[in-house]
Amino acid sequence: MATSAEVRSILDLPAHQPIAGPSQPKKPTASAPRKPEGISRELYSLIGPSSTTLVAQFAKPQLKQKPTFGASAKVKWYRNFLFMALYLMLRREWRSFKNGGRADSLQLNHWTKATSDANSEYQFAKYNVQRPTFTYSDDEYNSLLQEEGWTREETDYLMSLVKDYDTRWYIIHDRYEYPRPEDSPRSLEDLKDRYCGVCRKLIRNRPWTGDDASRQALLAGFNFEKDREVLRKKYITSLENRTPQQIAEEEALYVEIKRLEQNERRFKRERDDLLRTVAGIESGLPDVVEDDAQLAGILADPKRKKRGNELDSPSTPLSAPSFKRTIKSSAQDIQHCITRTEPNGTFNKSHQVAYLRSFKIPYPKAAQAQKVVQAMTELGISSTRLVMPTAANLVHLENVMDAATNLVETKRNVDRVEFEIQVLRGRLGMQTTAPKNEDGEPMELEDADGEAEPEEGRAQSVVSTRSARKQHRRSMSISSVDTSVSARKRQRK
Amino acid sequence: MVNYGGDEVSALAVDIGSSSVRVGYAGDDTPRAVIPSSYGYHQTLPDTDTTMQDPAEAANTFQRKAAKMYLGQFGPSVWREGMQVGNPIQGGLISDFEPVTALIRHAIEDVMRCNATEHPILVTEPAWNTPQNRERMAEIMFEEFQVPAFYIANTGVLNAFAAGKGSALVIDIGQKMASVTPVVDGFVLRKGLAYSALPELVHSNAHSLLKSPTQHRPGIDLFPHQLIAAKSSVEPGAAPIFALREDRVRGTTDSWRAWYEAREVDEWIQSVAGVLEQGWNDHQVSARPPKQYEFPTGYTGWFSGERYIVGEQFFHHSANMAEAWARQMNAPPPKTMPALISDSLRACDPELRQVLAGNVVLTGGGSLFSGFGERLYTELHRSFPHLKIHAPGNPVERRYGAWLGASVLGSLGTFHQLWISQEEWKEHGRAIVGQRCK
Numbered sequence: 001m002a003t004s005a006e007v008r009s010i011l012d013l014p015a016h017q018p019i020a021g022p023s024q025p026k027k028p029t030a031s032a033p034r035k036p037e038g039i040s041r042e043l044y045s046l047i048g049p050s051s052t053t054l055v056a057q058f059a060k061p062q063l064k065q066k067p068t069f070g071a072s073a074k075v076k077w078y079r080n081f082l083f084m085a086l087y088l089m090l091r092r093e094w095r096s097f098k099n100g101g102r103a104d105s106l107q108l109n110h111w112t113k114a115t116s117d118a119n120s121e122y123q124f125a126k127y128n129v130q131r132p133t134f135t136y137s138d139d140e141y142n143s144l145l146q147e148e149g150w151t152r153e154e155t156d157y158l159m160s161l162v163k164d165y166d167t168r169w170y171i172i173h174d175r176y177e178y179p180r181p182e183d184s185p186r187s188l189e190d191l192k193d194r195y196c197g198v199c200r201k202l203i204r205n206r207p208w209t210g211d212d213a214s215r216q217a218l219l220a221g222f223n224f225e226k227d228r229e230v231l232r233k234k235y236i237t238s239l240e241n242r243t244p245q246q247i248a249e250e251e252a253l254y255v256e257i258k259r260l261e262q263n264e265r266r267f268k269r270e271r272d273d274l275l276r277t278v279a280g281i282e283s284g285l286p287d288v289v290e291d292d293a294q295l296a297g298i299l300a301d302p303k304r305k306k307r308g309n310e311l312d313s314p315s316t317p318l319s320a321p322s323f324k325r326t327i328k329s330s331a332q333d334i335q336h337c338i339t340r341t342e343p344n345g346t347f348n349k350s351h352q353v354a355y356l357r358s359f360k361i362p363y364p365k366a367a368q369a370q371k372v373v374q375a376m377t378e379l380g381i382s383s384t385r386l387v388m389p390t391a392a393n394l395v396h397l398e399n400v401m402d403a404a405t406n407l408v409e410t411k412r413n414v415d416r417v418e419f420e421i422q423v424l425r426g427r428l429g430m431q432t433t434a435p436k437n438e439d440g441e442p443m444e445l446e447d448a449d450g451e452a453e454p455e456e457g458r459a460q461s462v463v464s465t466r467s468a469r470k471q472h473r474r475s476m477s478i479s480s481v482d483t484s485v486s487a488r489k490r491q492r493k
Numbered sequence: 494m495v496n497y498g499g500d501e502v503s504a505l506a507v508d509i510g511s512s513s514v515r516v517g518y519a520g521d522d523t524p525r526a527v528i529p530s531s532y533g534y535h536q537t538l539p540d541t542d543t544t545m546q547d548p549a550e551a552a553n554t555f556q557r558k559a560a561k562m563y564l565g566q567f568g569p570s571v572w573r574e575g576m577q578v579g580n581p582i583q584g585g586l587i588s589d590f591e592p593v594t595a596l597i598r599h600a601i602e603d604v605m606r607c608n609a610t611e612h613p614i615l616v617t618e619p620a621w622n623t624p625q626n627r628e629r630m631a632e633i634m635f636e637e638f639q640v641p642a643f644y645i646a647n648t649g650v651l652n653a654f655a656a657g658k659g660s661a662l663v664i665d666i667g668q669k670m671a672s673v674t675p676v677v678d679g680f681v682l683r684k685g686l687a688y689s690a691l692p693e694l695v696h697s698n699a700h701s702l703l704k705s706p707t708q709h710r711p712g713i714d715l716f717p718h719q720l721i722a723a724k725s726s727v728e729p730g731a732a733p734i735f736a737l738r739e740d741r742v743r744g745t746t747d748s749w750r751a752w753y754e755a756r757e758v759d760e761w762i763q764s765v766a767g768v769l770e771q772g773w774n775d776h777q778v779s780a781r782p783p784k785q786y787e788f789p790t791g792y793t794g795w796f797s798g799e800r801y802i803v804g805e806q807f808f809h810h811s812a813n814m815a816e817a818w819a820r821q822m823n824a825p826p827p828k829t830m831p832a833l834i835s836d837s838l839r840a841c842d843p844e845l846r847q848v849l850a851g852n853v854v855l856t857g858g859g860s861l862f863s864g865f866g867e868r869l870y871t872e873l874h875r876s877f878p879h880l881k882i883h884a885p886g887n888p889v890e891r892r893y894g895a896w897l898g899a900s901v902l903g904s905l906g907t908f909h910q911l912w913i914s915q916e917e918w919k920e921h922g923r924a925i926v927g928q929r930c931k
Contacts, residue, residue: 101910104917106642108502108613108909124500124906164931170842171680175931188842236843244875 100125500906519903649674651898666859689827768804
């Protein structure tokens with residue numbers, strides 16, 4: 001679909017103006033700054049009038065009234081325009097180039113953008129970076145670089161290899177084929193040591209133009225401790241030469257250590273539980289915290305294992321400062337209505353996560369939730385949403401909820417007992433009126449009794465323990481600050 | 494392209510192997526021309542060849558200038574009266590440069606239809622190539638093909654490049670040679686190089702397996718299609734019914750017969766043989782399903798145990814097999830794969846061993862046995878727990894790994910300063926090859 005002008009420009013023919021055919025009237029050439037017809041203003045402002053080849057194109061569709069096959073002149077124009085633009089942009093040439101990295105005059109060919117500069121530097125020549133190499137004069141060698149076991153020739157050979165292989169030491173060692181008089185091949189470390197030694201001496205003894213820091217940095221780059229390297233290689237070799245049995249043993253030992261650590265952790269947890277049950281949380285608090293801190297260190301420091309097992313160890317500096325702070329600032333806290341909660345012993349301090357108090361709103365037990373909520377809504381309290389979930393409010397809410405739960409529970413028990421009484425009464429009445437059936441019913445009755453009674457007892461005991469526990473916790477949460485503070489005050493006194 | 498450091502100068506990559514010669518444009522992903530390395534030739538022109546050639550003499554006069562060569566697709570595989578078949582590659586190295594020149598010319602001019610004088614050429618060489626050989630190759634390229642620039646690169650390095658690695662332990666199993674090459678930063682560690690003619694032993698084992706009768710079947714005749722006039726289908730395991738083309742049998746040379754028999758064996762190996770992933774285990778072998786294969790004679794057989802015996806030779810020789818080989822070749826049996834690998838790694842720096850074991854590249858057409866990679870992993874995993882094997886799943890990548898690496902290298906912008914140019918060749922002569930191609 002290329003028009004004649006496009007073909008001309010593709011072929012790089014000089015004529016920018018289309019040559020008018022005999023049938024065509026002579027076309028008035030569009031003056032450059034005027035926006036040509038048939039192209040939108042936005043597009044024109046983008047291209048600008050500078051591109052003369054394009055401007056020559058603009059007037060084209062006006063003149064040639066070709067039949068439009070479905071596409072309007074405008075669409076066709078756009079198509080041609082895009083084609084041209086792409087062509088100009090992406091046109092490439094098979095061009096020969098000279099590589100700056102080469103010493104000779106080899107000219108290879110490659111495809112490049114026609115728009116790029118033909119004389120520009122080859123873009124990959126810049127990667128041809130040579131590492132600075134050290135050379136030395138005879139005087140320098142004789143005065144500085146002489147070393148036992150190395151001849152001048154061998155040193156030269158080494159330096160040339162290092163230059164050839166860009167200090168890739170494995171390769172240098174591999175290609176090192178200097179005829180050695182004795183039967184001791186040079187090891188990689190020998191070569192590296194010699195090279196670094198030569199470089200260090202040259203840097204130290206030559207005048208230095210830069211600052212001292214850069215010189216030190218350069219020297220550090222050539223630092224090489226041969227003995228350490230040899231030892232390290234030896235370790236690697238011995239690590240590799242382990243027999244499968246040794247590896248298995250090592251693995252078994254590792255598993256054993258892991259197991260011991262796990263045991264230690266379990267013991268610790270169990271002891272914590274025991275402490276809490278026996279001594280109570282409030283009294284045992286400092287001890288527990290201390291132990292935690294100490295036990296945490298066991299894993300890191302196996303030497304402390306023995307001490308970790310002692311129960312009442314003296315307070316470590318880790319826990320001490322926090323208490324001091326509490327005492328000092330307690331007056332201030334009261335003044336500013338700051339409530340501090342003590343870590344409750346089961347976790348390490350570092351393990352205590354921050355939480356919103358609203359997350360701690362008590363919920364009724366699932367079994368009675370509906371009734372409890374009902375009872376509370378009767379009182380006009382929303383159990384799920386507290387407007388201000390302060391500590392005090394939460395305690396209140398918990399009290400109310402406990403009371404409601406107890407109430408519901410009691411109500412249920414009362415209902416049941418009443419129902420049972422009713423049933424028994426009914427049966428009693430039936431028995432007195434109709435004593436005939438002796439086969440099954442008394443048995444049933446006994447069964448019912450036997451079942452009912454212990455269940456009731458159990459339920460009661462559960463309730464009682466639960467309430468007792470709750471009471472306990474509540475008291476703690478309310479008075480934790482005061483008690484702990486006062487307890488400590490007492491201790492100090 | 495610029496982002497990847499590529500800059501194509503329409504270089505040609507030429508990879509010469511024991512089985513085929515691969516030629517293509519550097520930058521492509523498959524070679525354009527793949528022709529067999531073997532070639533057919535007539536000692537004298539066929540018109541005058543009326544008397545049969547003495548086979549022993551034919552083998553001895555291998556080096557004699559061939560009157561006519563038949564190369565490429567319709568070269569050795571076509572039956573011609575009195576045509577010998579030769580292979581210029583021995584032990585992975587070029588032993589006869591005359592046919593190699595003809596092969597390269599055929600691939601470049603007749604198959605790819607391009608002019609060698611316009612393209613820099615990158616040739617591959619095995620790691621154990623001799624300096625004389627590579628200099629001779631450079632001479633051929635500059636003097637006979639008049640290439641503008643030339644470079645010769647190591648197949649091990651190129652295989653590592655094809656896998657996208659600078660450092661790797663390249664395990665290359667070709668048709669005739671298996672090699673283990675440690676490559677560090679694009680250089681071969683020559684001291685760690687290990688290679689053996691193991692694939693040849695595997696092949697001869699398969700050959701004798703097929704030829705020798707077992708209790709279930711007779712020995713199998715390995716006649717090529719070209720020599721069979723008629724055959725009828727028979728039940729699996731039954732003796733084949735076929736008629737030979739007597740007119741051709743008379744004019745068939747021994748080298749052509751041997752070449753074709755080897756080809757039949759190779760085809761059988763390629764379609765049937767495998768390697769047990771977890772080491773040899775009689776129970777496992779019997780549990781695997783047998784495979785059917787039909788030979789040109791019409792003989793059809795089910796192969797179960799034999800399939801795995803063939804592949805097992807890569808890892809473990811049976812004693813009598815090794816002995817037979819030693820007697821036949823007058824040389825110790827080639828080393829097995831685990832032996833080659835451990836030899837290679839033992840020669841490397843201890844620090845490098847783990848690095849190399851983590852970058853194993855498995856390549857070469859001979860490694861395409863089913864289960865080969867898994868078996869190699871099981872064998873090596875015991876001593877190298879961090880072992881990682883890179884084995885391209887694409888058979889083309891596996892077979893033409895070295896060519897692919899050459900294609901990558903030859904289209905790199907930073908590589909173009911390494912070419913040995915015609916000018917440099919004229920100035921420095923042969924010595925430049927050893928200096929430039931390290």
